[in-house]
Amino acid sequence: MPNRTRLTMALLVPCLVLIAAAASRAGANDERPVSEFPVEVVATRTPEAPHSVPASIEVISGRDLRARGVATLKDALALATGLAVAPGGDAGPGSAVVEFWGLREFDAFLLVVDGIPWGGAFNPAVSTLSLRDVERVEILRGPAPVTYGATSFVGVVNVVHKAAAANDRHAEVRGGTIGAGSGAFDLPLLMSTAWKSRLTGDVERQGFADDHTSVLRGHGLWRTERVDGERRLWFTGDVNVLRQDPASPHPREGTGLSSNVPLDANYNPAKAFIDETRLFGALGMERPVMHGARWSATGSFTHSGQSMFRGFLTDLSNTPDNASGFKETIDINDAYADTHILWPSKANVQVMTGTDLLFANGEAKGATFTYTVPLNGSSQTTVAEPTTLDQDAEARRYFFGAYTSAEWRPVSRATISGGLRLNGTSERRGESGGVSHARLSGQAGALVGLWERGADHVRLFANYRDTFKPAAFDFSLAENEGILKPETARSVEGGLKARGCDGRADVEVSAFRMDFKNLVTATVVNNLPALTNAGHTRFQGVELAVDLRLAHATFARASYSAHDGKFVDYVQDFGGVNTQLAGNRVEMSAKHLASLGVTLAPERGLIVNLGVNYTGDRFLNKRNTAKVPAFATVDAGVGYRLERAEFRVDGKNLGDRRDAVSESEFGDAQYYRMTARSVQAGVVLKY
Numbered sequence: 001m002p003n004r005t006r007l008t009m010a011l012l013v014p015c016l017v018l019i020a021a022a023a024s025r026a027g028a029n030d031e032r033p034v035s036e037f038p039v040e041v042v043a044t045r046t047p048e049a050p051h052s053v054p055a056s057i058e059v060i061s062g063r064d065l066r067a068r069g070v071a072t073l074k075d076a077l078a079l080a081t082g083l084a085v086a087p088g089g090d091a092g093p094g095s096a097v098v099e100f101w102g103l104r105e106f107d108a109f110l111l112v113v114d115g116i117p118w119g120g121a122f123n124p125a126v127s128t129l130s131l132r133d134v135e136r137v138e139i140l141r142g143p144a145p146v147t148y149g150a151t152s153f154v155g156v157v158n159v160v161h162k163a164a165a166a167n168d169r170h171a172e173v174r175g176g177t178i179g180a181g182s183g184a185f186d187l188p189l190l191m192s193t194a195w196k197s198r199l200t201g202d203v204e205r206q207g208f209a210d211d212h213t214s215v216l217r218g219h220g221l222w223r224t225e226r227v228d229g230e231r232r233l234w235f236t237g238d239v240n241v242l243r244q245d246p247a248s249p250h251p252r253e254g255t256g257l258s259s260n261v262p263l264d265a266n267y268n269p270a271k272a273f274i275d276e277t278r279l280f281g282a283l284g285m286e287r288p289v290m291h292g293a294r295w296s297a298t299g300s301f302t303h304s305g306q307s308m309f310r311g312f313l314t315d316l317s318n319t320p321d322n323a324s325g326f327k328e329t330i331d332i333n334d335a336y337a338d339t340h341i342l343w344p345s346k347a348n349v350q351v352m353t354g355t356d357l358l359f360a361n362g363e364a365k366g367a368t369f370t371y372t373v374p375l376n377g378s379s380q381t382t383v384a385e386p387t388t389l390d391q392d393a394e395a396r397r398y399f400f401g402a403y404t405s406a407e408w409r410p411v412s413r414a415t416i417s418g419g420l421r422l423n424g425t426s427e428r429r430g431e432s433g434g435v436s437h438a439r440l441s442g443q444a445g446a447l448v449g450l451w452e453r454g455a456d457h458v459r460l461f462a463n464y465r466d467t468f469k470p471a472a473f474d475f476s477l478a479e480n481e482g483i484l485k486p487e488t489a490r491s492v493e494g495g496l497k498a499r500g501c502d503g504r505a506d507v508e509v510s511a512f513r514m515d516f517k518n519l520v521t522a523t524v525v526n527n528l529p530a531l532t533n534a535g536h537t538r539f540q541g542v543e544l545a546v547d548l549r550l551a552h553a554t555f556a557r558a559s560y561s562a563h564d565g566k567f568v569d570y571v572q573d574f575g576g577v578n579t580q581l582a583g584n585r586v587e588m589s590a591k592h593l594a595s596l597g598v599t600l601a602p603e604r605g606l607i608v609n610l611g612v613n614y615t616g617d618r619f620l621n622k623r624n625t626a627k628v629p630a631f632a633t634v635d636a637g638v639g640y641r642l643e644r645a646e647f648r649v650d651g652k653n654l655g656d657r658r659d660a661v662s663e664s665e666f667g668d669a670q671y672y673r674m675t676a677r678s679v680q681a682g683v684v685l686k687y
Contacts, residue, residue, distance in 0.1 A: 037455075037503070042112065042138040042158040043145050044407075045296075045352060046342060051497045054417060054445030054461035056081070056141040056510045058545065062134045062162070064555060067601035068609045069637050069650040069682070071182070071204070072096065073129055077157070078611050078635065079597040080139050081508070081545040082561035084590060086661035087675045092244035092274040093208060094215035095127035097662040100141055100155035101512060101539050102563035102589040104662065105519065107472040110144050110152035113159045114236065116282055116300050117151060120334025121360035121397040122473060125304070128240040128278045130219045133170075133186040133200045135162045141543070142493055142512065143467040146419035146443060147340070149356060149401040150469040153489045153516065154539075162186075164223040164234065165196035169687050176680030179207030179214065189224075197224035209676035210264035212272075212380060213247040230294075231287045238280040246274050246310050248377075249670035250660065255626040257660060257671065258316060264676075265377025267313050269325055272380075274308045282336075292344040299337045306330040309385055311371065312666040321370040327386050328366030330475050335359045340403075348409045358399040364475040365389040391477045393430065397470065400424040413449030418442070425470050427483060435483045441467045447497075455503035462494035471518070474665070485518040506547040513540040515568075535570030537586060539563070553602040558595065565589040572622060584624045588663050592616030592630070604641050607648065611635040620660060620671060631659045633674065646684040653677045 038059030039047045050057040058081060070076045074085040074096045084099040089106070098109050110117060111124035119125040131137075137159050144152035162168075167188050175181045182204035189197040200221040207214050218241040225234035248267045251258045282300035289295045311325025340354025367386035373379075405419035420442040428434040445463035471484035495510030516537045541563040548556040565586035571578050585591075594614040601607050613633050620626040634655050639648025653674060660671035 038136065040138045040140075040158075041115070041160070042140050042156050044405075045115075045147055045340065051457070051459060051499060051506075052415065052447065054415065054447040054463050056493065056495065056508065056512075056543070058139050058508070060137045060139070062136055063601070064599060065131065065134060065137070066684075067555075067599045067607060068597075068611070068635075069639075069648060069680075070131060073098070073126060073131070073157075075635070075652070076131055076137055077139070078613055079557050079559065079595045081559040081595075082141060082541070082543040082563070082593060083139070083155075084593055084615060084661075086672065088247060088672050089662050090665055091127050092215070092242075093213050093247050093675075094206070094217060094242060094244050098124075098126070098155075098157070099589070101514060102541060102565035102586065103154050103516075103519075103539055104586075104588050105472070106474075108153050109155040109157065110148060111157050111159075112148070114161055114282075115158070115298065116336055117148065117358065118159075120302060120332075120336060121358040121399050122332065122334070122362065122395075125278065127244075128219075128242060128276065128304075129159065130200075130202060130221065130240070131159065132184055132202050132219070132221070133162050133166075133198070135160050141510075142463070142491055142514075143443070143465040143489065146401075146403040146405055146421035146441065147338075147352075147354065147356070149358070149403070149421060150399050150423050150425060150441070150467065151358070153467060153469065153487065153491075153514070161200075161221070161223065162198065163196075164198045164225040165227070166198060171685045171687065172682060174204075174680050174682035177678050178209065178676070179205065180678060180680055181205050182682075191224065194228070195224055195226050197222065208247065208264075210247055210266050212245055212266040212268065213264075214245045216243040217241070231285070233285045234283065236280075236282045238278075240276070240278040240280075242274075242276045242278070244274040246272055246308075247672065248312060249664035249666065249672050251313055251316050252620055252626060252669040252671065253316060256620075256628070260316065260375060262377050263658060263673075266380060267311065267323055267373045267377065268380065269309065269311050269371060269383040270380040271382075272310045274306075274310065276304060276306045278302065278304045289341065294342045295339070296342070297337075297339040300335065302332075302334050304330075304332040304334075306332070311369075311373075311383075312664070312670065313373070314370075314668075316375070318375045320372050322375070323371050323373050323381075324368065325371060325383065326366050326368045326477060327389065328364055328475070328477065329389065330362060330364040332360065332362040334361075349406060351404065351406045353404040355402045356400075359397070361396045362394065362473075362475060364393040364477070366391050366393075366477050368477065393475045393477055395430075395473045395475075396428045397473075398424075398426040399470075413452060415447040416445070417447075418444040423468070425486075427470055429473070429483055437468075437470070437486055439468055456500050458496065458498045460494070460496055463492070465489075465491050465493075476665075487516065487518045489514050489516045491515075504549045507545070509542070509544045511540075511542045514538070536568040537565065537570065538568050539565040539586075553600060555599045555601070557597045559593075561593040563589060563591060563593065567622070570622075574623065579623065581622050584622060585619050587620060587622050588618050588660075590616040590618045590630075602641065604643065607637075607639045607641055607646070609635075609637045609650075615659075615661075620663070621669065628660060631657050631674075633657050644686045646686075647682075648684070649679065649681045651677070651679045 086097040089097040107123040140156040184202035284298035315322040338356035403421040407417045426436040443465040447461040451458040468488040491514035493512040498507040543561040545559040567581040597611040599609045637650035656677040664670040
């Protein structure tokens with residue numbers, strides 16, 4: 001048995017024993033199962049049970065996130081059905097690459113924080129996301145609803161913070177291996193009787209197996225609101241300061257990762273960095289209007305200032321100028337506005353109408369250079385930062401839409417819903433002319449209850465969604481070659497939602513098929529990362545999840561997904577030869593994903609959590625000549641809760657798997673690995 005497997009089993013078995021022992025000894029106050037049923041707003045803009053919506057939706061409660069010691073998006077989504085989340089990526093070691101439905105395109109999903117797109121009209125701002133003081137995380141699989149427009153094809157993640165009026169107080173300190181440490185607090189600020197306010201602050205440092213890679217983050221979040229009867233006025237401010245020392249992807253050589261490159265070699269120039277300061281402000285209001293309708297309006301503005309100095313291998317050999325680098329500064333301003341009216345139900349029909357706008361303007365200036373690094377990664381090369389930034393990339397985007405959606409319940413056990421959106425998009429890149437599109441998109445769904453008894457039920461659902469999105473833009477210095485074709489997708493999905501055992505067990509099984517045209521994929525132009533369209537691709541599969549709310553504050557979850565993402569018609573140039581890729585699997589897309597998690601989290605006493613994730617075999621390349629085997633990771637934690645304190649130890653990737661998990665756009669055929677094993681100990685205080 002390999003050493004890593006022995007270590008995994010040595011850590012896994014005691015965790016399982018602790019869970020069983022703790023569950024058997026739990027006190028009488030914890031005899032009843034955890035019975036809080038989730039609520040979502042991501043699909044409907046109004047609070048509704050996920051089992052009442054004809055789409056695949058799951059909700060992870062803040063209680064569960066805290067019981068599992070979650071601090072990152074990867075950890076938060078570890079047990080989500082059909083998702084594979086790779087830590088790090090080209091955006092830096094503090095970011096993540098999320099895969100839905102077998103598609104790992106960096107902008108294919110939408111990240112939403114408290115109902116506002118986090119990243120605007122460009123790409124999800126994953127690296128600046130904080131999961132402090134979160135009430136729940138909602139996950140919608142499939143294209144975004146019409147209320148969010150041309151923003152997502154395969155999924156939406158909505159992070160919902162606690163209300164500004166929440167009164168609980170927390171302080172937390174953590175420290176661990178590889179130079180990890182963090183501190184945080186959440187507390188109410190009572191400004192007046194009418195206004196309620198809440199403040200969150202956190203700072204963290206994360207080291208990695210490579211001494212030259214690290215993340216330092218400081219974050220502050222302030223929320224305030226005034227509720228006067230049925231009227232609500234609110235404001236949010238968020239500041240995020242991020243300092244990253246980037247890692248290097250591992251080059252592929254032939255059919256596998258190169259053995260000539262050490263595991264944690266870093267080929268960036270000395271003192272490389274990816275820095276960002278992000279300032280965000282949002283305000284909104286809700287109030288009743290005529291005839292019992294409810295009017296909501298939201299507006300936000302974000303400024304992001306980014307600066308980076310980094311490089312990557314371009315030649316897998318010890319030759320002069322075997323690496324290319326660039327220095328770049330990027331300034332992005334984006335604004336979001338939405339207003340909609342929710343009409344009261346009449347004749348069992350509820351209608352919502354609204355309009356929204358996403359605007360973003362970004363400009364990058366930079367310069368490129370070549371340098372020489374030793375292939376064994378024994379040292380980093382000192383390179384003088386370019387002082388003249390003579391290359392640029394610029395984009396201005398408008399996404400405008402008017403939408404309406406309706407939900408009709410002809411009988412108590414049936415729901416028919418639909419939505420239609422008129423999209424208008426306009427985009428200009430650099431000095432090239434602008435491109436505009438006007439296009440309808442929409443969705444339709446139905447849910448039918450086959451059997452109902454109290455909280456228990458069996459329901460069938462199906463939906464159809466048609467959407468499009470302007471091609472991604474990532475501020476590469478090679479981006480001014482023109483505007484790519486917009487991506488379009490049509491998808492169908494159907495399945496079953498069931499609840500049984502007096503509300504203690506949930507089951508959801510679904511099947512989907514999505515036909516995707518003009519998928520944006522990575523390429524290289526003049527040794528610089530760029531993007532290109534990828535013809536016609538198809539993603540289909542089956543997904544299954546089971547949740548159990550057990551006695552003694554125990555929660556268990558298992559999921560399995562079979563994905564089949566393939567090229568249908570895509571010709572790409574390889575070494576001057578046009579190659580038809582039809583029938584090949586999409587690179588980095590695993591056919592099989594599975595997860596298993598168990599959490600024991602009473603209000604007082606022993607707490608234990610265990611999570612196992614399985615990722616099936618994948619091809620590293622589009623030609624499907626480089627296949628890598630399946631792997632599994634194990635996370636576990638143990639702690640003890642008192643009335644006002646919690647002590648815990650959490651381990652991530654306990655088997656120390658270092659498999660390739662995402663492909664880089666820098667250089668050709670280079671891949672980021674799973675981060676190394678880490679262990680952290682912490683104290684959480686309630687006061």
